[in-house]
Amino acid sequence: MKELDEKDVIYVANLGKLNLDSADINKYKYQLKQILNEIEKIKNLDIQYEEIMFSPSLNKNVFSNLKDEVFDTKKIISNAKNKTENYIEVRWEKND
């Protein structure tokens, strides 16, 4: 396939929160396909490797360690003064 379908272009534009006019759509049909063809190449790589790397930073992610012990939803909800199912009720104030 040399080009994307019109509906595919509209679909990805929608994902990216972009309106496109018909001239844009025509242009991107080919251009997006050009980039996707390059991206597709990694599909063919046979890599038996489990580890991933989000960032080259050597800093320790302190938040990932806190995740289990701090963000226990049930525990947090149980401490709330007012609650509805899994939500904490708070007072809503409206400024007119």
Add this chain to the structure above:
Amino acid sequence: MTNYLELPLLEINKKLKNKEIKVIDLVNECFYKIEKNKDLNCFITLNKEEAIKQALYLDNKEVDNILFGIPISIKDNIVTKDLKTTCASLMLKDFIPTYDATVITKIKEKNMVIIGKTNMDEFAMGSSNETSYFGSVLNPFDKTKVPGGSSGGSAVSVSSKIVPFSLGSDTGGSIRQPSAFNNLVGMKPTYGRISRYGLVSFASSLDQIGVISRNVYENALLLNVLVGNDENDLTSSNKEVIDFTRLINKDFENKKIAIPSFYVNEAIDKKILDKFYEIIEFLKSKGFIVEFVDIEYIENSVSLYQIIALAEASSNLARYDGIRYGYQTNKETKDLDDFYKTNRQEAFGDEVKRRIMIGSYVLSSENVDVYYYKALNIRKKITENFEKTLKEYDFIIGPTTTTFPYNLGEKQDDAIKSFFDDLLTIPINMAGLPSLNLPIGHFIGMQIISSKFNEDKIYQLAHFIESNRGGINE
């Protein structure tokens, strides 16, 4: 008009100390040259009034450091308090930040004078400076050619001798490639070496601020003041801050250099390779052991970049909806969603829109596993392969670009050319390594790469080559 800014930094500093010249002389020289070189289009916003005010103030103060009173230009994606920061986009055409980036605070502490904000590819997306909303930047050596990008305006502000320094940013080669196209020294430091606080995000795991300068020594001097841990950037490093000039002119402890065989592939212009081979011969003649190695998967770096950088970009640029700040359409829209989409349609350029769409696509539903996580797998593997090589060798070297600067407009409709312009620089950002472009011929640069946080070693080798072969800017 004077030409003090063409003197070596040490000499300018001496003249300032001896009161032979004033800071205001330097600042006036900059603005004279900007006017004279207006057609190059390398600045988006000038800081003329403030710069003159600061210069007059500094002329009554004692010169207390090597960078005192030295003019500098700043890429327009680094936020500057009360000075427009547009990212070369209609989206942020009138955006005035309320705070300074950490690097700006640091250069202000040294009393450097910010002359203006430089033109760039829109949101740093591009490699020719042709995607700017404010128009293309011209290469001062040949005005029919591109200056490279995305830090094209920064590079041109230095190569046209307006300022001795510029700050740029490098996500896939955006400091090194325009430095090569402008015969300049461009350093992309280790990821985390310099705080990214106040750098408008493009791809957060790849973006890095760095220095563009006329020669190696001056580059190291400016890097000295930019580095250090910053509590506003959780990825900034705690690593000890060192003097990056400390190994310059010192003997080498080890002299082993690797060249990935990918760095001499057939996509690279023969004249560039010939010049690079000359450097290899020179290094061998000086006792260096130079060997070819294979670094598995680096040939896949462009695909990885298109997935990882564009995924991060689509997320980072989601904040530009025209609600809190930025461009707002005058058109009538159906609802809030239509308002967002229309703002983005009208304010982003083609290159940015393409990248947002691809980034959104690779992060949607099952594509996360098919593309994104697989790319992160390969990124980890490439990084390990680089680290393994750098355990055995002190440096990795290779050409910076595959081509010479091409004609303006020549590749504008090609959606993938900007990625392939960075074929040799992207792998370094993937691994977060430091890399410097050293000019070795007209429009020809070589990269010197070392292990993380070994910028001092890179400067040592770069200065050794520069001083023994005659720096192209001397």
